[in-house]
Amino acid sequence: MAVVRAMAAAYFAFRRASERHIRTLGLTAAQFDVIATLGNTDGMTCKELARRTLVTKGTLTGVLDRLERRRLIARQAEKRDRRSIHVRLTRRGEALHSRAFAAHMNYLRPYLRRAVADLDSARLSRALGRFAQAFNEARAGSPGDGQITRRQAR
Amino acid sequence: MAVVRAMAAAYFAFRRASERHIRTLGLTAAQFDVIATLGNTDGMTCKELARRTLVTKGTLTGVLDRLERRRLIARQAEKRDRRSIHVRLTRRGEALHSRAFAAHMNYLRPYLRRAVADLDSARLSRALGRFAQAFNEARAGSPGDGQITRRQAR
DNA sequence: TATTGTTATACTCTATAACTATA
DNA sequence: TATAGTTATAGAGTATAACAATA
Numbered sequence: 001m002a003v004v005r006a007m008a009a010a011y012f013a014f015r016r017a018s019e020r021h022i023r024t025l026g027l028t029a030a031q032f033d034v035i036a037t038l039g040n041t042d043g044m045t046c047k048e049l050a051r052r053t054l055v056t057k058g059t060l061t062g063v064l065d066r067l068e069r070r071r072l073i074a075r076q077a078e079k080r081d082r083r084s085i086h087v088r089l090t091r092r093g094e095a096l097h098s099r100a101f102a103a104h105m106n107y108l109r110p111y112l113r114r115a116v117a118d119l120d121s122a123r124l125s126r127a128l129g130r131f132a133q134a135f136n137e138a139r140a141g142s143p144g145d146g147q148i149t150r151r152q153a154r
Numbered sequence: 155m156a157v158v159r160a161m162a163a164a165y166f167a168f169r170r171a172s173e174r175h176i177r178t179l180g181l182t183a184a185q186f187d188v189i190a191t192l193g194n195t196d197g198m199t200c201k202e203l204a205r206r207t208l209v210t211k212g213t214l215t216g217v218l219d220r221l222e223r224r225r226l227i228a229r230q231a232e233k234r235d236r237r238s239i240h241v242r243l244t245r246r247g248e249a250l251h252s253r254a255f256a257a258h259m260n261y262l263r264p265y266l267r268r269a270v271a272d273l274d275s276a277r278l279s280r281a282l283g284r285f286a287q288a289f290n291e292a293r294a295g296s297p298g299d300g301q302i303t304r305r306q307a308r
Numbered sequence: 309t310a311t312t313g314t315t316a317t318a319c320t321c322t323a324t325a326a327c328t329a330t331a
Numbered sequence: 332t333a334t335a336g337t338t339a340t341a342g343a344g345t346a347t348a349a350c351a352a353t354a
Contacts, residue, residue, distance in 0.1 A: 013286040015169060016187075016208045028345085030321060033170075046336060054170045059321060061337055066320080083330045083335040110288075119273070119281050127273055128160035132167040182322085184344060200313060213344055215314055220343080237312040237353045 021107045025100045030055050030063050032100065035089065038073065039097040043088025045078065072096055175261045179254045184209050184217050186254065189243065192227065193251040197242025199232060226250055 022032045033053045038044070046064070050057045064087060067073040072093035078084035089097060176186045187207045192198070200218070204211045218241060221227045226247035232238035243251060 013288075019208055023345085028320065047334090054173055056322070056324090057336070058324075058338080062320075078335095081331075081335080085336065119277060123273060125160045128164040132160070132164045134167075177322090182343065201311090210345070210347095211313070212315085212347075216344075232312095235312080235354070239313065 017107075018104070021104060022100075025103060027100065030059070031067060034060075034063055034067065035072065035093065035097050036101065038087065038089045038093070039101065041088075043076075043086050045084045045086060047084070049087055067093070171261075172258070175258060176254075179257060181254065184213070185221060188214075188217055188221065189226065189247065189251050190255065192241065192243045192247070193255065195242075197230075197240050199238045199240060201238070203241055221247070 019029050022029055025032070027035065030053075033055060034049065037049060037052050044052075046057070046060055049055070050060050053060075055063055064073060064075065068075060071090055073087055074090050076086045076088070078086045173183050176183055179186070181189065184207075187209060188203065191203060191206050198206075200211070200214055203209070204214050207214075209217055218227060218229065222229060225244055227241055228244050230240045230242070232240045
């Protein structure tokens with residue numbers, strides 16, 4: 001399927017340019033992932049945050065420590081379940097989120113405009129929305145799980 | 155521009171799922187990046203490889219060391235310029251590239267199919283091709299370079 | 309002098325598993 | 332006993348700069 005191959009090529013090109021730019025914003029990819037996930041929400045528990053990002057439970061503590069040290073996020077005890085911790089962006093964090101997200105959009109826009117000039121943009125937006133949703137729904141237990149295992153690949 | 159926002163959301167969802175899957179193939183993202191870049195080529199110098207991937211010069215040495223230890227790539231002296239080193243996939247590396255790429259495509263296909271059902275796939279392929287090309291051309295010196303600097307972001 | 313690739317350093321991310329405190 | 336988050340460890344990637352060999 002040619003579309004899949006094109007999508008993969010577009011993805012790698014996009015990823016490289018995007019991560020290069022994120023670094024110039026003073027954030028690592030994991031940090032941007034966390035900040036982007038917390039943006040425009042009231043915050044969430046570490047568990048939820050780990051589920052929604054690429055960052056695993058053990059790593060998350062360190063990432064949050066660094067973001068907290070920079071006063072970009074705040075941890076609060078969860079009242080209902082005292083094992084849990086509620087993580088949210090601080091004002092400073094929200095400001096960075098807005099700036100970084102806007103800057104990132106500005107960075108990406110010219111590339112995108114060049115590519116999608118002849119596509120129906122409303123349709124494309126809807127398609128991209130479904131695309132993101134499909135990935136976000138299917139956390140554990142993915143559809144079509146490659147055919148080779150870790151052992152074979154090594 | 156709604157399309158840009160949708161693209162970013164799709165990108166993050168895609169990235170998370172894709173990197174999760176790459177790890178199950180026994181490769182890190184940087185290693186997959188190198189192997190995918192070397193795939194279907196006669197190889198290239200370290201300089202060229204660093205330029206085309208997200209991996210910087212200093213890091214590349216370590217990544218290549220690990221791939222060489224696993225006999226997935228080979229280093230050869232460049233005859234013309236003896237400062238340079240020519241890096242190429244071994245047979246084993248090519249086999250892994252084919253398998254990993256195919257597995258990754260299989261992994262992505264169902265997600266993609268769900269999303270793009272109502273789009274003109276030939277047009278979409280062309281658009282994605284232009285998209286990848288725009289990023290790949292514009293290595294150093296990007297169009298629309300965000301507005302905030304590293305210092306401000308910290 | 310400039311360039312290619314390597315080495316060195318300090319920090320960050322990753323996987324994994326043991327641990328603490330709640331539930 | 333199970334769960335949420337932390338801590339611990341070893342391996343890997345990152346930015347940056349100094350370095351050796353070659354141009």
